[in-house]
Amino acid sequence: MRRVGVVCITLYMILALLGGSAAAQQGETAITSATTSKATISLGTATPGGGFPLYGDAFAKAMNAGDPSLEIVPRNTKGSNENIPLLEQGELDLGLVAGEPAYQAFMGIDRPPTRLKILTAIFSSPGLFVVRADGPYKTIRDLVGQTVVFGAKGSGLPIMSRYILDGLGLKQDTDFKAIYLDRAGDGPAMVQDGRAAALWGAGIGWPGFVAMANSAGGARFIAPSADEIAMVRAKHSFLKPLTVPANSYPGQREPIASLGSWSFVLVRETLPDDVAYRLARTLHGAETTLCQTLAQACETTAANTVAAAPSVDLIHPGVLKYFKEIGAAK
Incomplete structure (x- = not known):
């Protein structure tokens, strides 16, 4: 087993390190500490x-x-489907995971149910297609x-x-000429130069949509109609x-109704309760700062986390303890 340092955040963790206890052995992860008490915590994101x-x-x-003794270090990964196993293997401390793969992992769809927990909901992700504004495409x-x-x-x-x-009776890989990228940032150029008709994305402030909307020809967004939304929800x-x-x-002057899910920061199962509590306290003390830094991060709140979690039991116990203290959860 590779040797990794334990974060010196609390007396509990110091004693676990010095005593070589079973709890410390179980908690070996990508969290590291140097000779100081600063905690370095790895965060898996996705492709540039x-x-x-x-x-x-x-x-x-x-x-x-918000907490100078923390050092959260983002790390590019292949995205949600890589972040989940990396968290389960203890190679990451925190990982960003989209709503659908999180749901599949929690429910055990096509895999055993995960034991990962939620630190926070980060933002809602309404799904949309985007095409060139001068193109002929107006519906899915x-x-x-x-x-x-x-x-x-x-x-x-x-x-x-x-x-x-699928909710519309369409198959992604047979009804469309589907392209999957190595780098997320490569998509807009493919639509702009005609190699692709459309780009799929989700969220508010999503970089691919920003690039398309800011292009010389502009962009048109395509979402499911009201009837199509009802069809999808009847099945999923x-x-x-x-x-x-x-x-x-x-150029997007009207609101666009669609459907989607909430993305999360998930944490490894062995993250100690007091570390999760501290992360939650720091995060929700920094909600205003995070909102000012990135508009879509304004949705990262304790209230949204409780509302978005498929079950409150999926929220890390240390986080839930903090939420109960501030009245965000019962």
């Missing part, structure tokens, strides 16, 4: 150019400023048979689109109606 690295940098900056059905970029390999975006399209009720507010992107 996507929303998770953008959020991860803002999250780390706000957390490190218009895109059938066309080349569509569904996101980076290993990210949660292709999983969300697969559920939504865990997907929630969500709205992209007007003016979230340049």
Whole structure:
């Protein structure tokens, strides 16, 4: 087993390190400490150019400023589908995970149920297609048979689109010429230069949508209609109606109704309760700073975490203790 330091945050953890206790052995992870008491905590994000690295940098900056004895270090990964096993193996302390892969992991869909826990909900992710404004495509059905970029390999975006399209009776890999990227940031250029008809993405302030909206030709967003939203939810009720507010992107003058899920910061199972408590306290003390740093991070609140979690039992016990103290949970 590789040897990794234990964070010297509390007396409990110091004693665990000195005593070589079973609890310390079980808690060996990517958390490290040097000769000082500063705790270095790894945070898995995703490939460059996507929303998770953008959020991860803002999250780390706000957390490190809120508690100078913390050093949260973002790390690019392949995204949600890599972050989950890395957390389970103790290779990450924290990881950003989209709602759909988190749901599958918690429910044990196509895999054993995970024992990972929620630190916080980070933002809602309404799913949308984006096309060039001068293109002919106006509905999801218009895109059938066309080349569509569904996101980076290993990210949660292709999983969300697969559920939504399935609810409409469409198959992502047969009804569309599906492209999956090595780097999330490569998608907008493929639509702009005509290699693809559309790009799938999700969220408010998502970099791919920003790039498309700021391009010379502008962008048109395509979301499920009201009837299509009802069809999807009849089959996949865990997907929630969500709205992209007007003016979230340049040229987008009206709100866009869609559906999607909440993304989370998940933590490894062995993260001690007092560490999780401290992270929650620091995070929610820095909510205003995080919101000022990144607009979509304004949704990172204790109240949203309690509301977005599939069950409060999935919130880390240390986090839940803090939430109860501040009245955010019963």
